[in-house]
Amino acid sequence: MKIAAILLLIGLGSTPVDVKAAPNANEKPSVFFQLVENKTDNTFQANLKLENTSKQPYQDWTLHFNFVRPILKLNGGRLLEDENRNGDFFSVKAADGSSTLQPGQHVSMEILGKWFLKHDTDAPAGFFITFVDESGQKQSRSLSVESRLDDGKRTLAASESVTPRIKNPSQPIIPHPVQYQTLKGSGFTLTRNTKVVIDNKTKGAQEAATFLGSALGTSLNTADKVSAGTSVIRFLPWPQSKGQQPEQYSMEVTRHEIKIHAADPAGFHYAVQTLRQLLPASFYANDPPPWTDVIIPAVRITDFPRYAWRGLHLDVARNFHPVADVKRILDLMALHKLNRFHWHLTDDEGWRIAIRAYPELTAVGAFRGYGLPLVPTLGSGPERQGGFYSQDEVKDIVAYAAERQITIIPEIDMPGHARAMLKSLPQLVDRTDQSIYESVQAYKDNVLSACLPATYEVVDRILQEVAALFPGPYLHVGGDEVPEGVWNPERSQQCKQTMARAGLKDKTALQHFFFTKIKSSVEKYGKKMAGWEEIVSGPGFPDRQVLAFAWKSVKEGERLAREGYPVILNPADHFYFDLAYSEDPREPGYYWAGTIDTQKVYTFSDPTPHLPASQQKNVQGLQGNLWSETIRTRQDLDYRTFPRVVALAEIAWTPVKKQNWQDFSARMSKFHLPRLDAYGVQYRVAPGLSKLSSQP
Numbered sequence: 001m002k003i004a005a006i007l008l009l010i011g012l013g014s015t016p017v018d019v020k021a022a023p024n025a026n027e028k029p030s031v032f033f034q035l036v037e038n039k040t041d042n043t044f045q046a047n048l049k050l051e052n053t054s055k056q057p058y059q060d061w062t063l064h065f066n067f068v069r070p071i072l073k074l075n076g077g078r079l080l081e082d083e084n085r086n087g088d089f090f091s092v093k094a095a096d097g098s099s100t101l102q103p104g105q106h107v108s109m110e111i112l113g114k115w116f117l118k119h120d121t122d123a124p125a126g127f128f129i130t131f132v133d134e135s136g137q138k139q140s141r142s143l144s145v146e147s148r149l150d151d152g153k154r155t156l157a158a159s160e161s162v163t164p165r166i167k168n169p170s171q172p173i174i175p176h177p178v179q180y181q182t183l184k185g186s187g188f189t190l191t192r193n194t195k196v197v198i199d200n201k202t203k204g205a206q207e208a209a210t211f212l213g214s215a216l217g218t219s220l221n222t223a224d225k226v227s228a229g230t231s232v233i234r235f236l237p238w239p240q241s242k243g244q245q246p247e248q249y250s251m252e253v254t255r256h257e258i259k260i261h262a263a264d265p266a267g268f269h270y271a272v273q274t275l276r277q278l279l280p281a282s283f284y285a286n287d288p289p290p291w292t293d294v295i296i297p298a299v300r301i302t303d304f305p306r307y308a309w310r311g312l313h314l315d316v317a318r319n320f321h322p323v324a325d326v327k328r329i330l331d332l333m334a335l336h337k338l339n340r341f342h343w344h345l346t347d348d349e350g351w352r353i354a355i356r357a358y359p360e361l362t363a364v365g366a367f368r369g370y371g372l373p374l375v376p377t378l379g380s381g382p383e384r385q386g387g388f389y390s391q392d393e394v395k396d397i398v399a400y401a402a403e404r405q406i407t408i409i410p411e412i413d414m415p416g417h418a419r420a421m422l423k424s425l426p427q428l429v430d431r432t433d434q435s436i437y438e439s440v441q442a443y444k445d446n447v448l449s450a451c452l453p454a455t456y457e458v459v460d461r462i463l464q465e466v467a468a469l470f471p472g473p474y475l476h477v478g479g480d481e482v483p484e485g486v487w488n489p490e491r492s493q494q495c496k497q498t499m500a501r502a503g504l505k506d507k508t509a510l511q512h513f514f515f516t517k518i519k520s521s522v523e524k525y526g527k528k529m530a531g532w533e534e535i536v537s538g539p540g541f542p543d544r545q546v547l548a549f550a551w552k553s554v555k556e557g558e559r560l561a562r563e564g565y566p567v568i569l570n571p572a573d574h575f576y577f578d579l580a581y582s583e584d585p586r587e588p589g590y591y592w593a594g595t596i597d598t599q600k601v602y603t604f605s606d607p608t609p610h611l612p613a614s615q616q617k618n619v620q621g622l623q624g625n626l627w628s629e630t631i632r633t634r635q636d637l638d639y640r641t642f643p644r645v646v647a648l649a650e651i652a653w654t655p656v657k658k659q660n661w662q663d664f665s666a667r668m669s670k671f672h673l674p675r676l677d678a679y680g681v682q683y684r685v686a687p688g689l690s691k692l693s694s695q696p
């Protein structure tokens with residue numbers, strides 16, 4: 001009955017139909033998308049209504065949109081299978097060939113699609129029409145859109161409980177330090193006259209002190225000596241007698257003195273980050289901060305990380321994130337003692353780093369738009385949009401990260417996920433290749449040829465420039481999701497020859513051939529190769545030097561570690577922060593590997609402690625990944641990242657014995673969410689709940 005009512009409402013099947021109401025003043029034509037039903041056979045049915053709510057006729061119209069679902073059948077419209085049909089980009093014309101949509105007219109269509117639509121962010125996006133205007137010009141116009149994936153009565157999944165059961169958390173710091181001891185006494189009063197004394201045998205203390213000053217919004221005066229009773233922060237070398245750990249620090253806060261010891265710059269930096277968290281909430285809550293009663297409690301802290309690699313990944317290819325947003329993420333990473341930023345710079349939908357040898361990569365590959373080599377994708381709309389980082393901006397970001405003890409791992413994704421590169425450098429397309437394949441994201445033309453010498457020449461030049469920009473030891477070269485069917489020797493003369501010459505029997509062998517060559521380029525420029533797990537997971541790639549990012553499952557990460565590969569654990573079902581927090585349909589994001597709330601991140605069962613000691617060191621650390629298909633704005637970014645990343649930071653830093661979800665959630669609500677508020681972080685609050693920190 002419900003379906004019938006909807007069909008009646010939108011007049012399915014008649015194309016186009018005159019409506020009685022006069023066109024309203026709305027300048028834009030509009031689209032209404034409505035899910036009818038998710039079916040038990042993993043297909044869905046939906047209705048799409050295009051209405052000319054403007055005052056202008058649309059001659060020879062075509063409707064375009066992005067939809068991350070395959071369309072199996074379209075009734076009431078004709079799906080164009082032209083050169084633009086690729087990935088998530090669809091174009092539709094009137095079924096009956098009628099070409100003009102007059103003001104007040106509408107067209108209704110019925111979509112039969114694969115899979116199902118559960119979350120609001122599953123709806124198609126980026127609707128626009130192209131048409132010929134009265135003067136005969138081809139034009140495009142974006143549409144106002146309303147989508148409804150529910151009947152208004154859907155049941156909502158239980159929201160994450162954010163009410164901690166523990167009232168008084170153990171201490172205020174996140175991640176929880178190795179040792180935290182409250183001392184007797186009144187604590188240290190921080191004022192603008194507090195002096196800083198830096199022992200000249202320290203390394204990185206000066207930088208940490210400068211960072212502290214700027215974090216406090218003041219410049220602290222350094223002095224060589226101070227008289228007794230002066231309020232002073234001392235940066236001191238690590239005592240030889242105590243065992244050394246990388247990134248270690250200790251801190252003792254007493255009435256007149258804060259004593260910080262560390263052996264390396266990271267240790268001093270993390271002491272300062274901890275110190276920031278010891279400030280009273282009132283300090284954060286006001287801008288400028290009040291400089292009265294800034295009392296730091298008397299404590300003794302000893303601290304060092306559990307893992308050397310505490311990573312966060314950001315995909316800037318699907319949707320571009322400007323320099324300011326990247327820096328903000330780096331700031332927030334440092335606050336949580338995260339130290340590896342995996343920068344996913346290239347993908348099918350965009351190339352974001354300027355390469356001097358090939359300016360086309362950004363001139364063409366950094367922008368999408370209707371009529372451009374890169375079609376609108378992921379809701380980006382008809383206008384040219386996108387962006388990239390110049391090499392000066394990259395250098396600036398690298399330096400900014402270094403000041404925060406963060407190493408950047410640049411990723412140039414290949415041979416798959418390379419559509420933007422191939423559209424920018426069409427000379428890299430193997431013209432003899434008729435292989436038929438489709439990538440996970442439904443691209444039919446996104447894989448570099450492993451059989452063309454030009455591929456290796458170009459990649460080598462690119463890696464040379466990338467290596468020169470990033471001081472870190474690793475270059476990440478992707479390797480994920482190379483679709484079956486590529487490089488078919490029966491369909492590519494070039495591949496047939498290459499395979500015969502090199503004695504390669506199949507695609508796996510060819511992929512290893514590819515990465516063996518890429519690895520020699522990486523090493524030529526003084527770097528080590530890193531890649532997604534597929535690089536080493538196939539049989540026969542013997543190289544135990546490659547750093548593998550295990551994303552499909554934690555089991556695979558564990559297996560690789562047992563086999564002697566250095567690995568980063570970033571399993572999708574725990575650490576993919578682009579996935580939705582819960583099954584609540586209002587919750588944005590993908591959910592192909594399930595949904596992930598903060599508790600799920602925190603309670604990740606890490607296999608590392610169960611490995612033999614000799615293999616434990618192969619697990620270099622943990623990482624959260626932010627894929628940005630559904631992340632367009634800074635607000636989206638904050639919501640997806642926080643508070644989940646805070647949980648990740650704690651489990652990557654804090655000894656397993658000290659990890660406790662109840663205590664963590666109490667610290668979050670009492671101390672840390674107010675801090676995040678003060679930093680302007682728009683963290684996620686579950687739908688239907690009000691903001692915890694604003695509650696009494």
Ligand code: TNX
Pocket residue numbers: 480481532551576578590627628629
């Ligand atoms: C899988 S993880 C991908 C990405 C997508 C992501 C979306 C990996 C190496 N590949 O291309 O953006 O899922 O969740």
